[in-house]
Amino acid sequence: MKFSNLTLKPRPRHLVLLVLFATVTMFKMMAGWGDVYTHSIYPIIGRCLSAVSGLLPFALGDVFIALSILWVVGYPVYSICYRKRRKKPTFCRVAEYLAWVYVWFYATWGLNYSQSNIYRRIGMRPAEASANRFKHFANDYADSLNAAYAKAGNAAYANSSLAYADIKRRSRLSTWQGYSQLEHMGINEPFNPDAHAKTMLFSTLSSMAGITGSMAPFFGEFTLNADIRPHQYPAIYAHEYAHQLGIANEGEANFYSYIVCTSSTDGAVRFSGYYHILPHVLGNAYNLLSEKEYEAYLKRINPAIISLAKSDRQYWLARHSRIVDETQNFFYNLYLKGNRVEGGTKSYSGVIGIIMAWENRTANSISHHSK
Known part of the structure; x- marks a missing residue:
């Protein structure tokens, strides 16, 4: 099977990505859902992630971001210029990766932006x-x-x-x-x-x-x-x-x-x-x-x-x-x-x-x- 066909053919992971993307979007848009995430879901996620990353002495997130930037910039150059692959499947693969990063960001912390402001949370007047x-x-x-x-x-x-x-x-x-x-x-x-x-x-x-x-x-x-x-x-x-x-x-x-x-x-x-x-x-x-x-x-x-x-x-x-x-x-x-x-x-x-x-x-x- 050709690389281009493999890239464009829907896979189970694409369905998972779609479901996660829709879930993140609902939590961002629905009033009150951000508070549920921050106070009921995020503490579990934060506890698990920090326990794992805490095993390493260096900033794992910095390494991840640096490598992601290098891959997003370097992969299209390598794929198109060096391997002579088609542009469409190459950029589709990059877009999919960025979509996974987007979902990962909001699922693991970013949805905290959707919680109520501090005045509402503690009943305080500006x-x-x-x-x-x-x-x-x-x-x-x-x-x-x-x-x-x-x-x-x-x-x-x-x-x-x-x-x-x-x-x-x-x-x-x-x-x-x-x-x-x-x-x-x-x-x-x-x-x-x-x-x-x-x-x-x-x-x-x-x-x-x-x-x-x-x-x-x-x-x-x-x-x-x-x-x-x-x-x-x-x-x-x-x-x-x-x-x-x-x-x-x-x-x-x-x-x-x-x-x-x-x-x-x-x-x-x-x-x-x-x-x-x-x-x-x-x-x-x-x-x-x-x-x-x-x-x-x-x-x-x-x-x-x-x-x-x-x-x-x-x-x-x-x-x-x-x-x-x-x-x-x-x-x-x-x-x-x-x-x-x-x-x-x-x-x-x-x-x-x-x-x-x-x-x-x-x-x-x-x-x-x-x-």
Whole structure:
């Protein structure tokens, strides 16, 4: 039988692919099905995948993605130019492979994009846009950030390999404990006590694109950039851990990271949680406050923290590539919008609104119970 006929002839796997594709589509389209997937189905899948991938010390997902890209690009060239095979069956085979990757992605993690937003999941009202309320939040935040910095200890900023290894260990412990206590907060409980972040295989390239961490859904892994500085590590670790627990929205992942880290008794982890959202706070302050108010607000923050932020900016800019970054942002923005994430990459800045809404909810709850 000719290769072309073999390729185009329907096989049992094609029926399986069609059924899976239809199932994924229904879960994406039907209201409420995304919540069922996230809280009832995904924990089972995540537990199984992370247990298997955890047996390997390297990022299996990175290897899979790299090999997939090489095959999708290289196979047509090899098949058509070298083996002189017909274009139609060759590209049909590539299309089938991409369809399997699509189904695999959504079945193993991607359907988490279809769950209800955090406001619906925990019965929380969005914070009203108010400059005065933001000023109150921002001032309290600055005071908490300063206090956390003073208590963090030198180990939080040390760059030695021994100190960094200690920060990683403490981050894993604090994150596990923190997420285990978030009952009724719209997120799954940790389902794999042995889960840990793996180092990105292509950290240099990721730094060029400004990527510090990622969720690798195909094998239930989450990875962190090897270039992350010690004081940034705990919050980024907790952020990616939220993704592993089924949180797809970036603003929500930042929120859970903030809650878990700032509630920690570990000074270094606590400071990292506050420090992680500093760019988002300053961005909102710049837009909502007058020039004089913004300058006064900057002075409210410990100058050492501002210096640290400037140092971080220079650190990452030195590794940055504008071409790689813009290319990554373009495709990632399309990816987020394709998964119905409002605002695309702008969802990263949504963390401040979520934190303010959560603080209002907490204050109202305390007021209600005190009556």
